[in-house]
Amino acid sequence: xxxxxxxxxxxxxxxxxxxxxxxxxxxxxxxxxxxxxxxxxxxxxxxxxxxxxxxxxxxxxxxxxxxxxxxxxxxxxxxxxxxxxxxxxxxxxxxxxxxxxxxxxxxxxxxxxxxxxxxxxxxxxxxxxxxxxxxxxxxxxxxxxxxxxxxxxxxxxxxxxxxxxxxxxxxxxxxxxxxxxxxxxxxxxxxxxxxxxxxxxxxxxxxxxxxxxxxxxxxxxxxxxxxxxxxxxxxxxxxxxxxxxxxxxxxxxxxxxxxxxxxxxxxxxxxxxxxxxxxxxxxxxxxxxxxxxxxxxxx
Amino acid sequence: xxxxxxxxxxxxxxxxxxxxxxxxxxxxxxxxxxxxxxxxxxxxxxxxxxxxxxxxxxxxxxxxxxxxxxxxxxxxxxxxxxxxxxxxxxxxxxxxxxxxxxxxxxxxxxxxxxxxxxxxxxxxxxxxxxxxxxxxxxxxxxxxxxxxxxxxxxxxxxxxxxxxxxxxxxxxxxxxxxxxxxxxxxxxxxxxxxxxxxxxxxxxxxxxxxxxxxxxxxxxxxxxxxxxxxxxxxxxxxxxxxxxxxxxxxxxxxxxxxxxxxxxxxxxxxxxxxxxxxxxxxxxxxxxxxxxxxxxxxxxxxxxxxxxxxxxxxxxxxxxxxxxxxxxxxxxxxxxxxxxxxxxxxxxxxxxxxxxxxxxxxxxxxxxxxxxxxxxxxxxxxxxxxxxxxxxxxxxxxxxxxxxxxxxxxxxxxxxxxxxxxxxxxxxxx
Numbered sequence: 001x002x003x004x005x006x007x008x009x010x011x012x013x014x015x016x017x018x019x020x021x022x023x024x025x026x027x028x029x030x031x032x033x034x035x036x037x038x039x040x041x042x043x044x045x046x047x048x049x050x051x052x053x054x055x056x057x058x059x060x061x062x063x064x065x066x067x068x069x070x071x072x073x074x075x076x077x078x079x080x081x082x083x084x085x086x087x088x089x090x091x092x093x094x095x096x097x098x099x100x101x102x103x104x105x106x107x108x109x110x111x112x113x114x115x116x117x118x119x120x121x122x123x124x125x126x127x128x129x130x131x132x133x134x135x136x137x138x139x140x141x142x143x144x145x146x147x148x149x150x151x152x153x154x155x156x157x158x159x160x161x162x163x164x165x166x167x168x169x170x171x172x173x174x175x176x177x178x179x180x181x182x183x184x185x186x187x188x189x190x191x192x193x194x195x196x197x198x199x200x201x202x203x204x205x206x207x208x209x210x211x212x213x214x215x216x217x218x219x220x221x222x223x224x225x226x227x228x229x230x231x232x233x234x235x236x237x238x239x240x241x242x243x244x245x246x247x248x249x250x251x252x253x254x255x256x257x258x259x260x261x262x263x264x265x266x267x268x269x270x271x272x273x274x275x276x277x278x279x280x281x282x283x284x285x286x287x288x289x290x291x292x293x294x295x296x297x298x299x
Numbered sequence: 300x301x302x303x304x305x306x307x308x309x310x311x312x313x314x315x316x317x318x319x320x321x322x323x324x325x326x327x328x329x330x331x332x333x334x335x336x337x338x339x340x341x342x343x344x345x346x347x348x349x350x351x352x353x354x355x356x357x358x359x360x361x362x363x364x365x366x367x368x369x370x371x372x373x374x375x376x377x378x379x380x381x382x383x384x385x386x387x388x389x390x391x392x393x394x395x396x397x398x399x400x401x402x403x404x405x406x407x408x409x410x411x412x413x414x415x416x417x418x419x420x421x422x423x424x425x426x427x428x429x430x431x432x433x434x435x436x437x438x439x440x441x442x443x444x445x446x447x448x449x450x451x452x453x454x455x456x457x458x459x460x461x462x463x464x465x466x467x468x469x470x471x472x473x474x475x476x477x478x479x480x481x482x483x484x485x486x487x488x489x490x491x492x493x494x495x496x497x498x499x500x501x502x503x504x505x506x507x508x509x510x511x512x513x514x515x516x517x518x519x520x521x522x523x524x525x526x527x528x529x530x531x532x533x534x535x536x537x538x539x540x541x542x543x544x545x546x547x548x549x550x551x552x553x554x555x556x557x558x559x560x561x562x563x564x565x566x567x568x569x570x571x572x573x574x575x576x577x578x579x580x581x582x583x584x585x586x587x588x589x590x591x592x593x594x595x596x597x598x599x600x601x602x603x604x605x606x607x608x609x610x611x612x613x614x615x616x617x618x619x620x621x622x623x624x625x626x627x628x629x630x631x632x633x634x635x636x637x638x639x640x641x642x643x644x645x646x647x648x649x650x651x652x653x654x655x656x657x658x659x660x661x662x663x664x665x666x667x668x669x670x671x672x673x674x675x676x677x678x679x680x681x682x683x684x685x686x687x688x689x690x691x692x693x694x695x696x697x698x699x700x701x702x703x704x705x706x707x708x709x710x711x712x713x714x715x716x717x718x719x720x721x722x723x724x725x726x727x728x729x
Contacts, residue, residue, distance in 0.1 A: 097647040102654055138657050188652070195601040197518070221518045224600040225541025226611050226662050246510060268477075269604045279654050294513070 045153035074172035099284040106140035119162040124151030129162035143274045165262030179258040186285045189231045190278035193222025199264040205257035213243045216253045236290045250294040378415040383423045391427045414467045440489045449495035468500040522602045534572035534667040547576035552682035569669025583663045591694040612664040
């Protein structure tokens with residue numbers, strides 16, 4: 001009996017999700033505040049119950065107008081791009097032979113706005129992470145303190161991470177847009193770290209809802225010291241993980257559906273950290289022929 | 300329903316409950332009943348009938364004993380805590396830990412409560428400093444009774460057989476993974492013997508054995524484990540790592556020394572170790588003596604869980620008017636100054652990113668010292684003057700940030716974090 005109630009309940013919730021998804025292309029941006037609650041009834045220990053009735057949104061007419069304006073501007077851009085060549089590559093020949101591309105640089109606050117910094121503070125941990133421009137406006141400095149103290153909520157077993165991630169690209173009305181990196185086979189970074197290992201993680205298009213936690217990861221080991229170092233990671237080395245667990249069935253990274261790129265620190269060492277990034281580039285290394293570094297046959 | 304009840308009754312009788320009823324003290328009775336029922340349903344019936352009488356007596360004595368123990372350790376929060384705290388006066392080392400495990404194994408032939416014991420042992424391992432010891436992990440896995448949890452038919456194989464025990468073994472393997480302990484053949488044989496092949500535990504083992512060797516040598520700058528204990532050896536390793544130049548030479552300018560003079564005053568000399576490459580000497584020799592050089596630091600470097608600090612001697616970036624013009628080969632079309640043709644490359648191949656170089660001053664030398672005060676670093680500069688005579692004419696500015704003592708550094712002693720004591724710094728000119 002109880003089970004059937006549960007099923008009904010979940011059916012009701014998923015119905016609501018679908019209805020909301022149907023509205024999303026047009027009005028999705030109006031629901032951004034509340035959508036996360038509708039997907040799951042899970043509540044972290046320590047957070048109070050959300051008793052606000054669902055019709056009470058924090059609705060601001062001015063904000064919504066701005067949103068609509070922004071979305072129509074994006075739409076206009078999209079139409080223009082479709083009629084003319086896309087902004088970055090006016091020359092098709094140039095686009096075909098492109099071998100090096102600087103994907104992210106850090107020259108102004110606007111460049112920093114493309115990134116999101118997070119830490120385990122969102123799960124109740126005590127780490128801190130900040131992102132700022134370097135002294136000569138050419139680099140980004142990610143710094144903070146890592147603290148592995150586990151929050152006392154009774155269910156968290158591990159804590160202590162800091163991360164920086166790009167914001168996903170959006171088209172008008174909240175539709176997703178992806179980077180296409182099929183021309184390249186390596187990621188290229190110029191960084192200056194403090195000896196700590198970091199993890200680069202790439203998030204791709206979650207076509208099925210099952211894939212929404214999938215991340216392709218690899219490590220960067222910094223040398224430390226006063227010199228800049230160049231790190232090249234072939235995309236073939238990235239392995240698939242889901243919710244922090246390496247998967248048994250490994251798949252290659254699909255380079256035409258890249259959503260975000262991020263850096264994570266979680267080396268279980270308490271103390272301050274620092275990572276200076278000059279630029280993040282993409283590279284076609286013609287000497288690299290490996291397609292995938294891990295076995296794909298069933299074990 | 301009636302039939303089932305009769306069957307159960309018959310089984311209970313067969314398991315020697317009658318004898319127990321007579322023999323058991325009143326107080327222990329409910330506990331015993333529970334134990335025996337649980338055993339009857341789980342264990343193989345034939346075996347339980349055969350050995351019922353002997354076992355019943357054994358249980359009787361052991362439960363009476365454990366009852367006394369429970370009374371004595373009423374303050375314990377964790378099961379089996381007393382096993383690990385028995386020799387509180389003695390050292391917490393591998394011998395005492397393995398002794399605790401052996402005591403548990405000998406206490407009861409059926410290893411009752413082994414899951415709780417293993418969880419307790421896992422929790423106690425860091426206290427004993429054994430969290431990276433493979434032998435101890437194998438010893439802990441050995442506590443599981445063998446061949447009992449191996450699935451015997453296909454239905455047991457489909458569903459997780461003995462999930463609580465398997466999860467416990469997964470916890471053991473997870474702790475091994477977290478501490479970077481690679482299992483060995485003994486671990487495999489134990490897991491095969493306990494849970495059989497295709498169990499969750501052995502799958503976890505295969506996963507570890509696939510990924511650990513694969514990523515073992517992923518780090519291009521490996522850190523020795525354990526780190527050198529001697530601060531000078533540690534400094535030498537660190538400086539060679541960050542200098543990124545094989546021709547660079549490490550010099551020990553001063554050894555660590557503690558001495559008492561005739562006047563009874565104690566003198567402590569911190570160690571000073573520096574590194575400089577021939578290229579850096581060349582750069583410093585061509586440095587304009589009118590421009591100052593800077594001693595900066597301390598900068599942080601992490602070697603796994605250890606934090607060390609280093610100082611650099613650097614110059615300012617040259618102003619544009621003092622930079623030497625590099626004459627590029629395309630200045631003269633008819634008579635190129637140098638010709639660098641790579642015929643393997645197409646004309647469309649480019650190897651350079653379109654980014655501006657970060658403008659930073661040249662670095663002349665790096666050092667690590669036992670103390671970060673200005674006097675110590677001035678000794679380093681004096682030492683450098685032997686090989687770089689130009690330093691005696693160049694003004695040296697000390698730009699030292701507050702040391703890590705003043706920084707709100709989150710230190711924890713359990714991680715074995717090392718810190719080099721620092722003292723006050725000031726910006727002054729030598």
